[in-house]
Amino acid sequence: MAAYVITDIKVSDLEKYKAYQALTPGAIAAAGGEFLVRGGRTEVLEGDVEPGRVVVLRFETMDAARAFYHSAGYVAARAARAGATERFNLFIVEGV
Numbered sequence: 001m002a003a004y005v006i007t008d009i010k011v012s013d014l015e016k017y018k019a020y021q022a023l024t025p026g027a028i029a030a031a032g033g034e035f036l037v038r039g040g041r042t043e044v045l046e047g048d049v050e051p052g053r054v055v056v057l058r059f060e061t062m063d064a065a066r067a068f069y070h071s072a073g074y075v076a077a078r079a080a081r082a083g084a085t086e087r088f089n090l091f092i093v094e095g096v
Contacts, residue, residue, distance in 0.1 A: 002058055003065040005033070007090045010052035016084035020077050027073030033059045052087060065092045 011017045028035065037056035044051070059065040068074055069090075081088070 001062075001094050002060060002096060003062040004036070004093050004095050005055075005057040005059065005065050005068070005090060006093060007055045007088065008051050008053075009055065009085055009089075010087035011084060012086040013084045017081065020081035020084060023073065023077035023080055027071055027077055028057055028068060030073055031059065031068035031071055032064055033057045033068055062092060062094060 025035075034057065035055070036058050037054055039053045039055060042051045042054055057065075057068075059068060069092075
């Protein structure tokens with residue numbers, strides 16, 4: 001079953017965040033993932049939430065999504081992101 005990595009990000013240092021952005025596509029592709037959403041416009045229809053930059057990735061399985069998260073490429077990307085965000089929420093959800 002497909003798995004989706006979803007993030008909600010509030011960027012606080014755009015220059016540092018650009019280093020993270022440069023590293024993530026390779027790590028995602030190496031794990032067989034693909035971008036579905038990459039920071040597009042958002043609109044809240046219900047609830048009390050203020051989404052920041054939303055990113056959605058698709059992987060073939062939950063295991064593949066976990067492997068991406070723990071991969072050397074993404075560990076390096078996470079290190080490059082240190083101090084670049086005020087908020088970085090990331091989770092995996094199974095889907096169709």
